[in-house]
Amino acid sequence: MTILAIxxxxxxxxxxxxxxxxxxxxVIWSQAALHAKWGGVVPSLAKRAHQDRLPWVVSRALRLxxxxxxxxxNLFTRHSFGVGGPNSPNLIAAIAVTVGPGxxxxxxxxxxxxxxxxxxxxxxxxxxxxxxxxxxxxxxxPNLPNSPNLPNSLALIVSGGHTQLVLSFxxxxxxxxxxxDALGEALDKAARMLGLGYPGGAVLEKFAKQGNxxxxxxxxxxxxxxxxxxxxxxxxxxxxxxxxxGKELTKQEICDLAACFQSTALxxxxxxxxxxxxxxxxxxxxNNFDFSDLLIGGGVAANIELRKRLRKLGKQFDxxxxxxxxxxxxxxxxxxxxxxxxxxxxRGEAAKTQAEINLIDRQPNLTFPSL
Amino acid sequence: xxxxxxxxxxxxxxxxxxxxxxxxxxxxIYPTETVYGAGVDAASPQAVAKLAKFKSRPxxxxxxxxxxxxxxxxxYVKLNHTAKKLYRAFLPGxxxxxxxxxxxxxxxxxxxxxxxxxxxxxxxxxxxGIRISSYPLVTAIVKKFGRPITATSANxxxxxxxxxxxxxxxxISDRKKQLIDxxxxxxxxxxxxxxxxxxxxxxxxxxxxxxDIKISNEDKILSRSPENTQNLAKELWQKYQHFAGSPRxxxxxxxxxxxxxxxxxxxxxxxxxxxxxxMGIKKEIVSPTYNLSNEYSPALTxxxxxxxxxxHLDAWRIESGQxxxxxxxxxxxxxxxxxxxxxADRVADTIHAYSEDAVIIWIKIKYAKKQNERLINWGIL
Numbered sequence: 001m002t003i004l005a006i007x008x009x010x011x012x013x014x015x016x017x018x019x020x021x022x023x024x025x026x027v028i029w030s031q032a033a034l035h036a037k038w039g040g041v042v043p044s045l046a047k048r049a050h051q052d053r054l055p056w057v058v059s060r061a062l063r064l065x066x067x068x069x070x071x072x073x074n075l076f077t078r079h080s081f082g083v084g085g086p087n088s089p090n091l092i093a094a095i096a097v098t099v100g101p102g103x104x105x106x107x108x109x110x111x112x113x114x115x116x117x118x119x120x121x122x123x124x125x126x127x128x129x130x131x132x133x134x135x136x137x138x139x140x141x142p143n144l145p146n147s148p149n150l151p152n153s154l155a156l157i158v159s160g161g162h163t164q165l166v167l168s169f170x171x172x173x174x175x176x177x178x179x180x181d182a183l184g185e186a187l188d189k190a191a192r193m194l195g196l197g198y199p200g201g202a203v204l205e206k207f208a209k210q211g212n213x214x215x216x217x218x219x220x221x222x223x224x225x226x227x228x229x230x231x232x233x234x235x236x237x238x239x240x241x242x243x244x245x246g247k248e249l250t251k252q253e254i255c256d257l258a259a260c261f262q263s264t265a266l267x268x269x270x271x272x273x274x275x276x277x278x279x280x281x282x283x284x285x286x287n288n289f290d291f292s293d294l295l296i297g298g299g300v301a302a303n304i305e306l307r308k309r310l311r312k313l314g315k316q317f318d319x320x321x322x323x324x325x326x327x328x329x330x331x332x333x334x335x336x337x338x339x340x341x342x343x344x345x346x347r348g349e350a351a352k353t354q355a356e357i358n359l360i361d362r363q364p365n366l367t368f369p370s371l
Numbered sequence: 372x373x374x375x376x377x378x379x380x381x382x383x384x385x386x387x388x389x390x391x392x393x394x395x396x397x398x399x400i401y402p403t404e405t406v407y408g409a410g411v412d413a414a415s416p417q418a419v420a421k422l423a424k425f426k427s428r429p430x431x432x433x434x435x436x437x438x439x440x441x442x443x444x445x446x447y448v449k450l451n452h453t454a455k456k457l458y459r460a461f462l463p464g465x466x467x468x469x470x471x472x473x474x475x476x477x478x479x480x481x482x483x484x485x486x487x488x489x490x491x492x493x494x495x496x497x498x499x500g501i502r503i504s505s506y507p508l509v510t511a512i513v514k515k516f517g518r519p520i521t522a523t524s525a526n527x528x529x530x531x532x533x534x535x536x537x538x539x540x541x542x543i544s545d546r547k548k549q550l551i552d553x554x555x556x557x558x559x560x561x562x563x564x565x566x567x568x569x570x571x572x573x574x575x576x577x578x579x580x581x582x583d584i585k586i587s588n589e590d591k592i593l594s595r596s597p598e599n600t601q602n603l604a605k606e607l608w609q610k611y612q613h614f615a616g617s618p619r620x621x622x623x624x625x626x627x628x629x630x631x632x633x634x635x636x637x638x639x640x641x642x643x644x645x646x647x648x649x650m651g652i653k654k655e656i657v658s659p660t661y662n663l664s665n666e667y668s669p670a671l672t673x674x675x676x677x678x679x680x681x682x683h684l685d686a687w688r689i690e691s692g693q694x695x696x697x698x699x700x701x702x703x704x705x706x707x708x709x710x711x712x713x714x715a716d717r718v719a720d721t722i723h724a725y726s727e728d729a730v731i732i733w734i735k736i737k738y739a740k741k742q743n744e745r746l747i748n749w750g751i752l
Contacts (some may be wrong), residue, residue, distance in 0.1 A: 030432060047697070103662055105697070161661035180640055181658045189635055189660075195453045197469070197569040206567045234658075238636035242742060251460050365666060
């Protein structure tokens with residue numbers, strides 16, 4: 001099934017064309033691409049900018065995928081290869097759009113545009129949870145025509161806005177969530193305290209590489225309570241503030257402090273994930289919740305140190321660990337929304353009539369249910 | 372396309388040829404301490420358009436520029452305290468520091484707002500990334516040229532990093548090769564990471580008059596733990612909740628704003644957690660920094676009355692009251708909601724403007740002596 005997907009949950013305007021679990025195009029108009037990413041929404045631009053950019057981003061996604069919308073006297077046919085008939089493999093069969101979570105006015109811009117397209121071209125509209133996109137993003141393949149079965153999985157979403165461990169497929173249940181800051185946000189804020197700008201999580205990683213993670217002692221959050229299904233980074237943030245406040249830092253101190261913060265934050269993350277898995281392996285539910293794969297999604301999934309530690313964890317618990325195959329799939333994008341939409345469609349969540357399509361609304365606080 | 376092989380004798384020739392090519396609006400491929408860079412005159416719209424063609428760059432992606440020294444940088448941008456510290460510690464070197472342009476006027480026509488730079492070099496929000504290379508040849512070229520040149524890597528967007536000239540030449544079409552005017556070939560470069568980009572613009576001092584915030588009947592406590600801070604929120608809620616309403620409730624009710632001020636990690640979200648619990652909200656309150664605004668409703672509505680909604684806003688990345696209005700601040704005040712605003716000092720003017728329509732409780736949280744201690748002052752604005 002060929003899907004045109006749209007995501008405007010954050011400051012980037014994104015559109016993509018996907019077929020099964022293959023990505024045909026993935027276009028992002030990034031207004032702050034030079035800046036280190038996973039920062040969040042840019043307030044001044046939230047709604048208007050999306051409205052201005054959507055037509056361009058969507059038509060570019062279609063063109064790169066050599067795809068057409070049905071019933072349209074479109075401009076691309078002449079340049080397409082073997083495309084045009086109603087059974088053509090690149091004829092868009094449905095539109096998918098992110099309905100949440102995100103900033104309401106930003107979501108609204110994408111939903112409004114997607115509705116117009118679906119009604120105009122008389123194809124279904126599939127509302128998608130942005131977080132399901134992150135869960136599924138690591139299963140995308142650049143070049144495999146057949147969709148695999150979805151494995152029973154644990155999924156870890158680590159981004160600027162979310163830190164969640166989720167039991168996935170066929171439905172999603174939260175096993176652990178943050179009590180305060182998201183991991184990406186905590187790394188961003190630590191970078192700021194070191195004078196590395198904001199958002200600076202990706203910068204922090206670079207400096208951490210040249211630092212000694214043992215140099216300073218930071219308290220591990222929720223030590224001894226890692227089995228309670230919670231992450232927390234605000235205490236760590238406070239301790240870090242106390243450590244750096246009012247000091248003139250040398251180059252080496254900045255590197256060491258970056259290494260210590262990142263290392264402690266990741267220690268905590270891994271401890272909670274690991275305790276939660278052991279809990280499941282030993283509990284009486286284990287037959288009902290059998291999982292073989294660990295899926296990682298979100299902007300922080302690009303962090304090399306995080307990848308190293310999660311691969312080690314995978315070995316320890318005999319889980320197959322999947323990361324998105326490109327950095328572009330880690331941060332917010334529309335391709336993952338297209339992938340998630342395939343499964344949402346199979347679950348019967350597509351709006352097909354005009355009345356159903358009109359009912360689709362933004363859900364800024366959308367989340368997965370807890371276990 | 373001319374190629375100069377950089378030997379000792381050719382250095383001066385390379386500098387002169389590069390400057391001549393740049394003056395003609397040409398595209399120069401040059402070595403740096405990281406990867407090969409693609410340089411054009413950052414002030415020439417034609418040259419920057421040529422570069423965009425060469426890079427096949429997605430729209431909206433600005434270019435950083437190479438300056439000869441801090442003085443040249445300061446002709447274009449305002450360096451704040453953070454930026455100055457970074458310049459001192461890390462430049463020249465593989466670091467790109469983003470600052471605000473000096474002459475940026477938002478929403479004016481793009482070709483007019485900055486006569487120093489071609490459109491597309493700075494970001495849409497009026498920021499510019501500047502780097503000062505530690506590779507002496509680059510600095511020598513820029514110095515002689517007299518103004519910044521673009522400092523983007525010499526590969527197409529999403530293609531292999533260029534550590535030698537063949538990495539560039541073998542990847543591009545003949546048509547693209549024709550766009551290059553000069554290549555300065557220093558042989559294979561050591562495989563170092565591209566420069567690190569640091570955005571300092573959010574550290575700018577806030578443009579508001581903090582002196583205007585006058586709290587009457589000021590109270591204060593020493594909070595010894597996050598729980599203490601949450602309890603204070605609960606007490607303040609109990610004291611003021613009789614004002615709280617909802618969109619269609621009777622007259623006399625008003626919106627309540629809890630304006631929270633305090634440094635990173637002080638406990639602003641902690642306070643909001645306490646407030647939410649006191650209001651009967653079951654959902655976990657998390658930091659709104661990423662989303663700017665989160666909305667929560669209490670779990671139960673008594674007698675089918677529309678319930679009071681809690682809006683949790685974060686003004687950290689908000690730069691003007693107008694941006695707060697974009698989040699429909701006026702609307703949530705009309706709805707008589709409860710609003711917790713973190714970093715309220717950044718938008719004090721806008722909040723102040725609603726003092727007729729809302730009860731404003733200003734809360735200042737400061738770090739105290741011990742690890743978990745906070746000094747909290749509060750009062751009605």
